[in-house]
Each structure stands twice: as structure tokens, then as C-alpha cells.
Amino acid sequence: MNLSKDQARVVQHGEGALLVVAGPGSGKTRVLTERVRRLVCESDGHFRVLALTFTNKAANEMRERLKEIPDIHQRAFIGTLHSFCMEVLTSRGQQVGIDGAPNLFEQFQDRKQVLRQAMLADPEFRQILLSKGSVRDQDKALWQFLDAISDAKGQLLLPDAVEDSRFGRLYLAYDQGMRASRAIDYDDLLLLTYRLFLERPKIAGFYRRLYRYICIDEAQDLNEAQYRLLQALCGSSYRNLMMVGDPKQAIFQWNGAHPKYLDLFERDFEAQRIALNQNFRSSAAVVEIAVRLSPDYEVEGEYPIAGEVTVLRGRDEEDEARQVIAYLLDLQASGHADIEGEITLDRCAILGRNRYVFNRLEPALSREGWTYYKHLSTQQESESDLLEDFEICLRLLANPGDRLHLEQLLNRWRIDVSESDRPEPLDCSALMQQLERFPSGNPRRVILEAVQRLDLNDSELRLGPALDHLAAYADDALKDDDRAMVLQDISQWRKDWDRFVRRASGLQRSLRTFLGQIALGATQQPREDGLALLTVHSAKGLEFDVVVIMGMMEGVFPDYRAAGSALDEERRNLFVAATRSKRLLCFSYAEQRMMPWGSSKAQIPSRFLQQLGLT
Numbered sequence: 263m264n265l266s267k268d269q270a271r272v273v274q275h276g277e278g279a280l281l282v283v284a285g286p287g288s289g290k291t292r293v294l295t296e297r298v299r300r301l302v303c304e305s306d307g308h309f310r311v312l313a314l315t316f317t318n319k320a321a322n323e324m325r326e327r328l329k330e331i332p333d334i335h336q337r338a339f340i341g342t343l344h345s346f347c348m349e350v351l352t353s354r355g356q357q358v359g360i361d362g363a364p365n366l367f368e369q370f371q372d373r374k375q376v377l378r379q380a381m382l383a384d385p386e387f388r389q390i391l392l393s394k395g396s397v398r399d400q401d402k403a404l405w406q407f408l409d410a411i412s413d414a415k416g417q418l419l420l421p422d423a424v425e426d427s428r429f430g431r432l433y434l435a436y437d438q439g440m441r442a443s444r445a446i447d448y449d450d451l452l453l454l455t456y457r458l459f460l461e462r463p464k465i466a467g468f469y470r471r472l473y474r475y476i477c478i479d480e481a482q483d484l485n486e487a488q489y490r491l492l493q494a495l496c497g498s499s500y501r502n503l504m505m506v507g508d509p510k511q512a513i514f515q516w517n518g519a520h521p522k523y524l525d526l527f528e529r530d531f532e533a534q535r536i537a538l539n540q541n542f543r544s545s546a547a548v549v550e551i552a553v554r555l556s557p558d559y560e561v562e563g564e565y566p567i568a569g570e571v572t573v574l575r576g577r578d579e580e581d582e583a584r585q586v587i588a589y590l591l592d593l594q595a596s597g598h599a600d601i602e603g604e605i606t607l608d609r610c611a612i613l614g615r616n617r618y619v620f621n622r623l624e625p626a627l628s629r630e631g632w633t634y635y636k637h638l639s640t641q642q643e644s645e646s647d648l649l650e651d652f653e654i655c656l657r658l659l660a661n662p663g664d665r666l667h668l669e670q671l672l673n674r675w676r677i678d679v680s681e682s683d684r685p686e687p688l689d690c691s692a693l694m695q696q697l698e699r700f701p702s703g704n705p706r707r708v709i710l711e712a713v714q715r716l717d718l719n720d721s722e723l724r725l726g727p728a729l730d731h732l733a734a735y736a737d738d739a740l741k742d743d744d745r746a747m748v749l750q751d752i753s754q755w756r757k758d759w760d761r762f763v764r765r766a767s768g769l770q771r772s773l774r775t776f777l778g779q780i781a782l783g784a785t786q787q788p789r790e791d792g793l794a795l796l797t798v799h800s801a802k803g804l805e806f807d808v809v810v811i812m813g814m815m816e817g818v819f820p821d822y823r824a825a826g827s828a829l830d831e832e833r834r835n836l837f838v839a840a841t842r843s844k845r846l847l848c849f850s851y852a853e854q855r856m857m858p859w860g861s862s863k864a865q866i867p868s869r870f871l872q873q874l875g876l877t
């Protein structure tokens with residue numbers, strides 16, 4: 263393995279805090295992985311390494327690169343900070359009211375419902391909510407309140423510590439609603455683990471002894487809660503923390519993240535600093551675009567391959583999609599002097615500022631018969647009612663106290679039970695009693711029969727037979743689109759299950775752990791076959807020979823809501839997007855766009871194209 267002199271210094275670093283600040287393609291992921299390998303393979307003693315990544319994709323990538331180390335699961339925890347918190351709370355969470363693996367309400371709709379019910383149950387909040395008028399306006403208000411609660415949790419504030427006491431009461435009511443379903447939200451993972459380390463220093467001490475070294479990737483995206491959680495874990499004397507980050511790739515400030523934590527880390531932990539200034543990934547043409555986007559981006563050395571930047575202009579979005587496909591078809595047919603070998607679709611990616619950019623492209627790709635996959639957000643949701651209902655049943659079996667999903671299921675299945683005879687807590691047999699209500703062949707009965715096949719009494723849960731039962735029903739009883747949708751969902755569940763089982767060594771193979779891993783996005787496949795369709799945020803850390811950035815129009819990229827410092831973040835978004843390319847970079851835009859309200863509107867090319875001298 264060839265490493266540059268500075269990369270080798272990082273890999274060889276021993277005790278003490280270390281900050282690595284480095285640009286795109288400078289080998290951050292590589293040095294992080296190699297350092298974990300060296301620590302695990304070369305250092306003596308019984309200890310583990312804690313390798314924290316910002317995304318599951320990055321964790322998968324690191325695991326993949328280290329998989330030949332036989333006992334890697336025992337020697338290192340490789341995952342996101344949220345997954346680490348999940349593990350801590352699963353084994354030590356009793357001290358903060360968590361019994362076993364936490365039940366996560368990861369879906370916005372569920373949290374919204376919890377808050378709605380909490381507000382309706384309180385006369386003052388009820389009045390506030392109903393005064394908003396239409397359901398749509400109420401939803402908007404709920405969304406804003408949830409955002410504010412998430413902000414408070416992001417600053418590690420408990421309900422009694424927020425300034426506005428009425429808001430504190432609302433926050434408390436929401437939390438109580440979550441706890442009534444024995445559930446927590448994503449922010450709670452950090453907040454509760456922070457509290458645990460702070461209130462029970464012995465537990466933090468235990469984890470410090472267990473993990474002699476901590477390595478953190480993408481540290482420019484840390485937020486207040488994450489930084490303070492790490493401080494609480496490290497205490498006043500633990501210093502074996504390494505952070506790797508790039509302030510120019512900070513694209514989560516909208517979510518409370520800030521690169522200032524890199525500087526705070528350097529100060530608070532008296533960290534040594536190493537800069538990596540080469541770009542081992544991108545051709546000269548791509549690096550030039552990156553420098554124009556971020557003039558203080560200093561790159562050492564010149565990449566020996568020229569590369570190419572192309573701009574495509576479509577009359578409308580359909581035409582834009584057509585041109586992008588033609589561009590890729592041409593590369594596949596003729597190759598390119600700067601790219602060795604055949605240019606297959608899995609060497610290419612199409613990036614969009616948001617998921618809607620692909621609306622016209624996807625049908626066109628399907629018409630061409632191209633294999634493609636989408637990674638647009640961390641959460642994968644079932645699209646068919648059958649699998650949605652099945653998932654709710656699994657949630658109820660994993661967490662019989664889950665009142666929210668019990669209610670959802672009763673509503674969806676139009677089962678009218680009065681409060682008094684509601685099957686609560688819902689155990690497997692109570693759920694099974696419902697079987698009798700539905701005639702044979704009814705989809706609800708099929709779901710419950712599938713649930714019966716889970717064999718929950720076995721310590722090793724098996725999902726396959728349940729999914730087989732659902733698939734057999736779809737094959738027999740459903741037609742066309744419905745059947746395709748169900749089978750697609752089942753295939754997704756099978757993939758999630760396979761990845762969970764493969765990764766589960768060290769994790770309990772229980773329904774609750776499985777659902778927790780899905781909720782954390784930890785079962786998602788990092789790369790699939792075919793052309794990648796990615797939002798900029800989900801393209802982070804990836805690289806492709808050919809990158810096309812579609813939808814380069816004002817209002818799309820930059821986003822129409824961006825103003826002031828958010829515009830700087832848009833520019834960093836483009837910096838991240840462009841630097842995913844190893845060789846060829848292509849921008850595309852449409853001159854006309856169909857607006858959501860149905861009329862066509864003339865488009866202005868993105869200001870960034872102009873600033874880059876490309877229009």
C-alpha cells in the first residue's frame with residue numbers, strides 16, 4: 263500500500279489527539295482505514311478501536327476494506343455515532359430509562375402523530391394547534407415544533423432547561439408521548455447517551471477502557487450534541503482521539519453541524535495537526551472546477567490526467583434527460599482517452615441537488631432498459647400496503663408497548679376496539695387472535711400468517727419464511743403493478759435482512775435489533791449494480807469516473823430557499839458534488855421546467871455555471 267509521507271504520519275500516529283484536515287480525494291478515508299488496521303493488527307493488548315463514520319455508507323466501505331482481518335468485529339466497532347449510541351443504550355441504557363434495544367421512531371410521520379396527540383390532550387396546546395386552521399397548516403406548525411424540539415435536543419437541553427417555559431412544556435409532552443409508546447427519537451440517541459456518560463462517569467470510564475483509540479471521519483459535520491457527547495466520553499484525560507475532516511465539505515450546517523468543532527477539538531484536546539493537500543482522485547479539469555468554487559482550496563501537485571468538463575443544455579427537462587442519456591451512451595460506445603477500459607454504467611453517477619431532479623430521467627432510463635439504483639435518503643420505506651402493514655406488525659411484536667403503531671394498525675384494518683378491551687400490551691397471541699376475523703386469502707390474514715412463521719421463540723430470528731409466505735400470496739393473488747410493488751418491497755426486505763445477518767455478529771439477532779438497524783439505515787447497501795442516482799448529500803465520500811450533475815438551474819441548484827450563509831453552503835454542496843468525479847464532469851440544465859402547479863416556466867442557468875465560466 264503506497265502512502266504519501268503525510269498520510270504515513272497519520273497512519274503511524276500513536277498516542278495523543280490528532281486532527282487531520284484535508285481536501286477532497288486526499289485519502290482521508292484511506293488513512294483512517296489504514297490506521298484502524300495498524301492499531302488492530304500491530305498494537306498489543308486487549309482493546310478495541312472505535313471508528314465512527316458520518317454515514318452508514320462510509321462504515322460499510324471501511325468494513326469492506328478491513329474484512330480480511332479475521333476478528334475485526336471483536337477488535338473494532340465501525341459504525342455511525344448513532345449506531346454506537348444505540349449499542350451503548352442497549353447494554354447500559356437502564357440508567358436513563360431504556361430497557362434493552364431502544365425502539366426508534368425514525369419516521370417523521372410517526373413523530374408528528376405523537377406530537378399531535380400530545381397537543382390535543384392538553385387544553386392550551388389543543389387551542390394553539392386548532393387555531394392554525396386547516397390540517398395542512400396544522401401539519402406545518404407541527405413540523406416547526408418538531409424542528410424546535412430537535413434543535414433543543416441538538417443542544418442537549420432537557421425540557422426544563424429551555425428558556426421559553428411554554429415550549430419546555432410542549433417538548434416535555436412530546437417526550438412523554440414517545441415514552442408512552444416506549445420509544446425514542448433519533449436525537450434522543452445522542453441526548454440519552456450524553457446523559458448516561460455525564461451522570462454515570464463509571465460507564466464512560468468503562469467505554470474509555472474498552473476503546474483505547476477513537477477515530478472519527480467527516481468531523482466537519484459534527485454538531486454541538488455530537489461534540490459534547492465525545493467530550494463526555496473522553497473525560498478530562500483521555501486523548502487518543504483522532505478527527506479527520508474537511509471544512510470545505512461542510513454541508514450539514516442546516517442541521518446544526520459546524521466545522522468550528524474541528525478548531526475546538528484542536529484547542530480542547532491539544533491535538534497535533536496534520537494537513538493532507540494532495541488530490542489523488544480527480545483529473546486536472548475537475549480540480550480546476552473545485553478551485554474555482556473554493557478559491558482557498560490549495561492542492562499540492564498536479565494530477566497527470568487532463569479530464570474534461572462538459573455542459574449540456576436541454577430545451578426542457580425531458581430534453582435534458584435525453585441529452586444526459588445520449589452523453590452516457592456515447593461514452594459507453596466510444597470510451598474516453600482519459601478512462602482506461604470500457605465505461606460501464608457502474609463507473610458513472612448522476613447527482614441532483616434534490617430527488618425531484620430525476621423525475622424526467624427515471625422513465626427515460628427505464629425506457630432505455632438501463633440498470634440504475636437510487637440513494638436519495640437514509641430511510642428506506644415500503645411502498646405497498648401489504649409490507650407497510652407487515653412492518654407495523656413487526657414493530658408491535660418487537661415493542662408491545664408501542665401504542666402509536668397499535669393505533670395505526672387498528673385504524674388501517676378498521677378494527678374498532680374500545681379503550682377497555684384494546685389488546686394491550688399487544689403480545690403475539692393477542693395479535694394472532696385477529697386471524698380469525700379475516701377470511702382465508704384476505705391480505706391481513708396473510709400478514710398474520712407470515713408473522714406466525716417468524717418463530718419468535720427461537721433465539722435466532724428468521725425472516726425468510728415470513729417473506730416467502732408474503733411473496734407466495736403476491737404471486738397467486740395480485741396482478742401487474744400491485745404484484746410488482748409487493749415483490750419489490752419484499753426484495754428490499756430480503757436485502758436488509760441479509761445484510762443484517764451478515765453484520766450481526768456482535769449484535770443480538772432479535773427483531774428489535776433488526777428493526778433498530780433498519781431505522782439507523784445500517785442495513786442499506788452502499789453500492790449496487792448499474793448507474794447511481796444520488797442526491798448530493800448521499801453522494802458524500804463516494805467517487806465515480808464520470809459524474810453528471812443535473813438540474814443546474816437557479817432555484818434548484820442553488821436551492822430556491824437558500825439565502826445568506828445558506829448560499830455558501832450551496833456552493834459547498836456543488837464543491838462536494840463536483841469532487842466526486844475522478845475523470846469527467848458534466849453539468850446539465852433545462853431552459854424550461856414544468857412547475858408543480860402544472861405550468862411551464864423559463865429557467866435561468868445556475869449562477870454557479872456562470873461563475874465557473876461555463877455559460
Ligand SMILES: Nc1ncnc2c1ncn2[C@@H]1O[C@H](COP(=O)(O)OP(=O)(O)OP(=O)(O)O)[C@@H](O)[C@H]1O
Pocket residue numbers: 264265266269284285286287288289290291292293508511542543802803804805841
Ligand atoms: N497515496 C495514494 N496513492 C494513490 N492513490 C491514493 C492515495 N491515497 C488515496 N488514494 C486514492 O484517492 C482516492 C480518494 O481517496 P479517499 O476516498 O480516501 O479520499 P477522501 O479524502 O476520503 O475523499 P473525500 O473527502 O473527497 O470523500 C481513492 O481512490 C484512493 O484510493
